[in-house]
Amino acid sequence: xxxxxxxxxxxxxxxxxxxxxxxxxxxxxxxxxxxxxxxxxxxxxxxxxxxxxxxxxxxxxxxxxxxxxxxxxxxxxxxxxxxxxxxxxxxxxxxxxxxxxxxxxxxxxxxxxxxxxxxxxxxxxxxxxxxxxxxxxxxxxxxxxxxxxxxxxxxxxxxxxxxxxxxxxxxxxxxxxxxxxxxxxxxxxxxxxxxxxxxxxxxxxxxxxxxxxxxxxxxxxxxxxxxxxxxxxxxxxxxxxxxxxxxxxxxxxxxxxxxxxxxxxxxxxxxxxxxxxxxxxxxxxxxxxxxxxxxxxxxxxxxxxxxxxxxxxxxxxxxxxxxxxxxxxxxxxxxxxxxxxxxxxxxxxxxxxxxxxxxxxxxxxxxxxxxxxxxxxxxxxxxxxxxxxxxxxxxxxxxxxxxxxxxxxxxxxxxxxxxxxxxxxxxxxxxxxxxxxxxxxxxxxxxxxxxxxxxxxxxxxxxxxxxxxxxxxxxxxxxxxxxxxxxxxxxxxxxxxxxxxxxxxxxxxxxxxxxxxxxxxxxxxxxxxxxxxxxxxxxxxxxxxxxxxxxxxxxxxxxxxxx
Amino acid sequence: xxxxxxxxxxxxxxxxxxxxxxxxxxxxxxxxxxxxxxxxxxxxxxxxxxxxxxxxxxxxxxxxxxxxxxxxxxxxxxxxxxxxxxxxxxxxxxxxxxxxxxxxxxxxxxxxxxxxxxxxxxxxxxxxxxxxxxxxxxxxxxxxxxxxxxxxxxxxxxxxxxxxxxxxxxxxxxxxxxxxxxxxxxxxxxxxxxxxxxxxxxxxxxxxxxxxxxxxxxxxxxxxxxxxxxxxxxxxxxxxxxxxxxxxxxxxxxxxxxxxxxxxxxxxxxxxxxxxxxxxxxxxxxxxxxxxxxxxxxxxxxxxxxxxxxxxxxxxxxxxxxxxxxxxxxxxxxxxxxxxxxxxxxxxxxxxxxxxxxxxxxxxxxxxxxxxxxxxxxxxxxxxxxxxxxxxxxx
Numbered sequence: 001x002x003x004x005x006x007x008x009x010x011x012x013x014x015x016x017x018x019x020x021x022x023x024x025x026x027x028x029x030x031x032x033x034x035x036x037x038x039x040x041x042x043x044x045x046x047x048x049x050x051x052x053x054x055x056x057x058x059x060x061x062x063x064x065x066x067x068x069x070x071x072x073x074x075x076x077x078x079x080x081x082x083x084x085x086x087x088x089x090x091x092x093x094x095x096x097x098x099x100x101x102x103x104x105x106x107x108x109x110x111x112x113x114x115x116x117x118x119x120x121x122x123x124x125x126x127x128x129x130x131x132x133x134x135x136x137x138x139x140x141x142x143x144x145x146x147x148x149x150x151x152x153x154x155x156x157x158x159x160x161x162x163x164x165x166x167x168x169x170x171x172x173x174x175x176x177x178x179x180x181x182x183x184x185x186x187x188x189x190x191x192x193x194x195x196x197x198x199x200x201x202x203x204x205x206x207x208x209x210x211x212x213x214x215x216x217x218x219x220x221x222x223x224x225x226x227x228x229x230x231x232x233x234x235x236x237x238x239x240x241x242x243x244x245x246x247x248x249x250x251x252x253x254x255x256x257x258x259x260x261x262x263x264x265x266x267x268x269x270x271x272x273x274x275x276x277x278x279x280x281x282x283x284x285x286x287x288x289x290x291x292x293x294x295x296x297x298x299x300x301x302x303x304x305x306x307x308x309x310x311x312x313x314x315x316x317x318x319x320x321x322x323x324x325x326x327x328x329x330x331x332x333x334x335x336x337x338x339x340x341x342x343x344x345x346x347x348x349x350x351x352x353x354x355x356x357x358x359x360x361x362x363x364x365x366x367x368x369x370x371x372x373x374x375x376x377x378x379x380x381x382x383x384x385x386x387x388x389x390x391x392x393x394x395x396x397x398x399x400x401x402x403x404x405x406x407x408x409x410x411x412x413x414x415x416x417x418x419x420x421x422x423x424x425x426x427x428x429x430x431x432x433x434x435x436x437x438x439x440x441x442x443x444x445x446x447x448x449x450x451x452x453x454x455x456x457x458x459x460x461x462x463x464x465x466x467x468x469x470x471x472x473x474x475x476x477x478x479x480x481x482x483x484x485x486x487x488x489x490x491x492x493x494x495x496x497x498x499x500x501x502x503x504x505x506x507x508x509x510x511x512x513x514x515x516x517x518x519x520x521x522x523x524x525x526x527x528x529x530x531x532x533x534x535x536x537x538x539x540x541x542x543x544x545x546x547x548x549x550x551x552x553x554x555x556x557x558x559x560x561x562x563x
Numbered sequence: 564x565x566x567x568x569x570x571x572x573x574x575x576x577x578x579x580x581x582x583x584x585x586x587x588x589x590x591x592x593x594x595x596x597x598x599x600x601x602x603x604x605x606x607x608x609x610x611x612x613x614x615x616x617x618x619x620x621x622x623x624x625x626x627x628x629x630x631x632x633x634x635x636x637x638x639x640x641x642x643x644x645x646x647x648x649x650x651x652x653x654x655x656x657x658x659x660x661x662x663x664x665x666x667x668x669x670x671x672x673x674x675x676x677x678x679x680x681x682x683x684x685x686x687x688x689x690x691x692x693x694x695x696x697x698x699x700x701x702x703x704x705x706x707x708x709x710x711x712x713x714x715x716x717x718x719x720x721x722x723x724x725x726x727x728x729x730x731x732x733x734x735x736x737x738x739x740x741x742x743x744x745x746x747x748x749x750x751x752x753x754x755x756x757x758x759x760x761x762x763x764x765x766x767x768x769x770x771x772x773x774x775x776x777x778x779x780x781x782x783x784x785x786x787x788x789x790x791x792x793x794x795x796x797x798x799x800x801x802x803x804x805x806x807x808x809x810x811x812x813x814x815x816x817x818x819x820x821x822x823x824x825x826x827x828x829x830x831x832x833x834x835x836x837x838x839x840x841x842x843x844x845x846x847x848x849x850x851x852x853x854x855x856x857x858x859x860x861x862x863x864x865x866x867x868x869x870x871x872x873x874x875x876x877x878x879x880x881x882x883x884x885x886x887x888x889x890x891x892x893x894x895x896x897x898x899x900x901x902x903x904x905x906x907x908x909x910x911x912x913x914x915x916x917x918x919x920x921x922x923x924x925x926x927x928x929x930x931x932x933x934x935x936x937x938x939x940x941x942x943x944x945x946x947x948x949x950x951x952x953x954x955x956x957x958x
Contacts, residue, residue, distance in 0.1 A: 175882050346695070376589060455737055510682055510683050511683065
């Protein structure tokens with residue numbers, strides 16, 4: 001700054017010649033025309049700087065930050081906006097009872113259920129349905145599925161009387177969501193009794209049916225640390241083990257089926273038919289939870305990795321065996337072309353290994369199992385096809401010979417996707433999975449919202465494009481839709497909404513343009529601006545100051561004249 | 564009564580369970596060299612040695628992100644083409660037949676590194692180039708290169724500041740992208756790089772204090788340059804001689820105690836305060852918690868009958884398959900009778916369409932040309948007009 005002032009002084013010295021020293025004639029005074037032109041030039045420069053340069057600089061260096069509903073996002077993350085509840089609607093059918101009797105049974109059973117339940121978020125609601133025309137459960141499922149206003153029917157309980165029974169017993173239909181309760185006619189509920197044994201029995205059965213699901217949901221809701229008080233240790237352990245080995249939720253999973261063999265045969269397999277027949281039904285059941293893409297490959301001459309211990313022949317078993325500890329080294333990750341990295345979803349690898357004829361049959365030593373799961377990665381199945389007469393592997397694997405392998409893969413898929421293990425009816429297990437997934441997606445999308453909100457506040461220099469704001473508002477609206485659906489017991493709809501919310505939340509957090517070096521030290525800023533602004537700035541500022549001085553001087557002179 | 568017993572039993576176990584520490588479910592390693600050019604051979608050798616070690620201890624290639632800014636093996640100055648050695652005895656070829664470099668050459672930039680950590684990548688970036696860690700993953704981040712006070716130079720062109728690194732880890736923690744993180748850095752003034760970290764569950768260690776250089780260990784006279792840095796050399800010596808298997812029980816305390824300042828010629832540092840439980844708890848983490856991989860393969864017992872076991876599931880899946888087959892048969896029966904194509908309604912997975920090559924069609928080419936012509940026309944019109952006006956003024 002001082003240098004600038006010095007410059008100004010020296011310039012002034014030239015302008016105003018020192019009269020006594022110099023005898024030379026002073027230069028002719030500037031014409032007012034010239035002064036005016038100079039004023040216009042300086043004004044033009046400054047006009048460009050102020051009206052063009054400055055706005056451009058401002059525009060190009062400012063960081064666009066779309067407005068985000070920070071408070072809402074944080075409230076979702078803290079669980080203040082939505083407390084997930086799971087009211088399961090259970091239909092009670094009592095074809096062999098009178099209406100008052102069945103109403104009494106319903107009341108007392110509901111009472112017993114509420115007494116047994118200690119996890120308030122997950123409760124069962126009984127509803128009496130004695131519509132004899134709608135006995136077919138599946139048809140009614142479909143009918144209610146189309147109606148958006150009604151809750152999903154979690155289970156249908158049919159209470160039937162049966163002669164010569166000592167005590168009530170239950171039978172769970174494995175392929176539908178139906179539970180039959182048979183009771184001896186002498187135990188039919190009497191309207192006077194407040195706590196009939198039949199009600200208690202039904203309540204206990206239902207409680208047991210949903211026991212694992214309750215524990216799982218409690219685990220999801222409370223995170224890793226807390227848990228429901230009354231879960232048996234084995235159950236708690238099995239649930240946390242399930243969480244450890246199952247895949248993180250994804251909208252699309254990529255299934256990769258690979259046939260590996262160390263020799264030249266088998267070189268083909270009936271994979272399309274096998275997938276269609278053994279796997280498609282399961283994938284169809286899963287359609288509401290995730291999408292799947294499938295690819296397959298056959299790899300011949302696939303050798304074990306040199307580090308892996310080779311199988312050992314066991315005389316007593318007449319079989320080649322692998323140690324359990326060595327199984328983790330079984331897959332030759334370096335050379336087998338796995339994990340094809342296609343698409344966006346995670347890949348689940350299923351490996352069908354056909355050992356060479358010289359090492360057939362190949363089994364796991366400890367329990368003669370032929371399959372194992374690699375947590376969060378996939379599964380392996382050892383297929384030992386019958387050798388042909390000249391002791392070679394068959395060159396083609398037919399659909400039927402693939403059946404055990406693909407059934408096992410289906411089981412491994414169920415396990416890897418985190419399906420609960422009880423009750424022993426697949427539709428019920430999948431329903432439970434829908435609820436668990438809906439809950440976990442709701443929580444994860446909410447927590448992503450919280451993360452994004454905190455990130456926005458803690459990093460003031462990160463840009464936030466408009467797409468993020470729209471994704472956030474999409475997420476929040478779908479979250480609240482999911483929450484409402486859940487409250488009314490419509491879990492499939494809740495899951496559908498939670499899926500969209502999760503996708504949008506991920507998209508908003510992982511927005512590509514929200515990166516860049518966030519922090520610039522001041523030295524960097526000076527280093528960037530000084531070479532540019534120094535040479536331009538000095539003459540501009542000097543010119544401006546000179547001009548201002550002249551204007552002030554003329555103003556003063558004018559005032560003096562006026563006085 | 565049964566319930567009460569269950570209560571008591573569960574309560575006891577919960578007390579036990581809460582004392583046990585939560586474990587991780589997967590391991591990831593991010594190994595970064597940040598310098599180019601032949602005379603920085605040792606930095607690539609550092610990273611490749613560590614790569615070899617983590618692979619030996621069980622982390623698969625799909626869970627290792629290796630960033631190499633230059634290709635020493637194929638450098639024309641390399642007297643041993645196709646190889647990289649980290650020791651003058653040249654016993655182990657680090658390049659081998661089996662290495663997977665995820666980011667190479669000019670892909671190794673500050674931006675890509677931060678994008679990798681925070682996963683802010685394009686949708687079409689393959690999974691091998693992504694850090695797919697989650698809330699259960701232990702992540703090892705190793706960096707080496709030329710650095711200074713609170714920065715690390717990338718490729719002679721740019722640098723990453725300690726603030727950016729701290730923010731990247733902060734974002735990872737926000738999005739639950741790690742369970743525990745071990746940060747290792749071998750560069751001059753390395754310990755300044757982790758001073759700004761603020762997210763929990765990080766253990767950080769570096770090779771040298773502020774204003775200290777990190778030195779190379781030794782040179783190979785035939786290769787012609789230094790082949791490894793001191794701190795990395797002694798860390799590797801510990802890992803290779805002591806941690807011999809993936810089941811090793813040695814812990815991080817042992818690793819950090821093995822630092823010998825007289826050998827390393829600088830003062831290595833460790834930062835514990837971000838780790839819950841501080842130094843006491845952090846020292847107990849085993850080395851293979853970060854350098855190895857959890858591999859709990861679950862063998863399926865074909866004879867077990869507990870719920871969710873193979874046998875139970877197989878029965879259920881078989882029922883499901885039967886059900887669909889029956890449904891298929893019913894549908895086709897109905898449809899056959901009404902003479903409609905029976906394939907229409909049966910269960911079928913959509914076959915993926917194979918995408919063939921397509922011609923690139925430049926749609927807006929004519930409109931673009933039109934715009935170009937009009938711009939040129941306008942400019943020349945202005946010029947001609949100026950010419951005429953100037954002439955008329957002169958006249």
